[in-house]
Amino acid sequence: MSQQLTLALSKGRIFEETMPLLQAAGITVSEDPEKSRKLILPTNDPNVRVIIVRASDVPTYVQYGAADFGVAGKDVLLEHGGEGLYQPIDLNIAKCRLSVAVPAGFDYASAVRQGARLRVVTKYVQCAREHFAAKGVHVDLIKLYGSMELGPLVGLSDAIVDLVSTGSTLRANNLVEVEHIMDISSRLVVNQAALKLKRERLQPILEAFEKASKAG
Ligand code: ATP
Ligand code: MG
Numbered sequence: 001m002s003q004q005l006t007l008a009l010s011k012g013r014i015f016e017e018t019m020p021l022l023q024a025a026g027i028t029v030s031e032d033p034e035k036s037r038k039l040i041l042p043t044n045d046p047n048v049r050v051i052i053v054r055a056s057d058v059p060t061y062v063q064y065g066a067a068d069f070g071v072a073g074k075d076v077l078l079e080h081g082g083e084g085l086y087q088p089i090d091l092n093i094a095k096c097r098l099s100v101a102v103p104a105g106f107d108y109a110s111a112v113r114q115g116a117r118l119r120v121v122t123k124y125v126q127c128a129r130e131h132f133a134a135k136g137v138h139v140d141l142i143k144l145y146g147s148m149e150l151g152p153l154v155g156l157s158d159a160i161v162d163l164v165s166t167g168s169t170l171r172a173n174n175l176v177e178v179e180h181i182m183d184i185s186s187r188l189v190v191n192q193a194a195l196k197l198k199r200e201r202l203q204p205i206l207e208a209f210e211k212a213s214k215a216g
Contacts, residue, residue, distance in 0.1 A: 009052060023212075064084075067191070069189065072186060077189065087190075088206060090213070098163055100159055118159055119139070122162065
């Protein structure tokens with residue numbers, strides 16, 4: 001295995017919020033992924049490079065060792081299953097929560113109490129299935145890849161399960177949060193083989209990340 005380290009990140013909040021952690025490890029990325037079309041970005045360290053992938057693809061790159069480590073949301077890791085991944089650190093970045101929301105005026109509590117079959121749109125099918133099963137609520141889950149808020153507005157569903165941070169997207173679409181499923185933040189994930197074979201190179205970076213994420 002080469003001693004080159006490849007870090008998988010997604011554009012946007014994960015990239016931005018990981019930069020200070022990388023800085024703490026003495027690594028700076030030389031190009032801005034929002035401006036560059038390159039998918040492989042060099043850093044000031046010739047032995048470390050960053051690859052830019054979809055947020056939900058980070059665990060896959062790391063699982064197969066195409067990236068040695070990466071940063072992924074707990075939501076993404078739960079849907080992926082975490083196979084082949086070592087998850088040593090909660091980086092405390094990209095914080096939000098996974099919630100159930102319904103149109104304002106929809107009586108969620110009674111619908112649940114009466115054992116009605118709820119139609120729910122979500123990108124987070126695994127998490128949603130577990131949540132409703134644990135509560136004994138019967139649901140028909142409909143998988144979407146984005147704009148979940150639209151589902152109830154056009155009669156596709158009664159409810160949505162989605163990530164919420166400020167709640168402004170829900171408010172803009174006249175939806176209200178009725179249940180908090182779990183808190184979400186992003187984790188560092190490491191390929192299990194790389195952890196053993198590249199330990200000397202990885203360890204100082206992991207330690208710097210851990211320290212910086214606790215301080216931040
Ligand atoms: P894509 O935009 O490519 O479809 P995505 O929506 O999963 O993918 P991001 O929006 O960058 O990508 O989200 C990445 C991670 O950040 C999510 O997996 C989640 O853990 C977290 N996240 C999502 N939305 C928010 C939010 N509004 N506030 C804070 N963190 C969030
Ligand atoms: Mg998004």
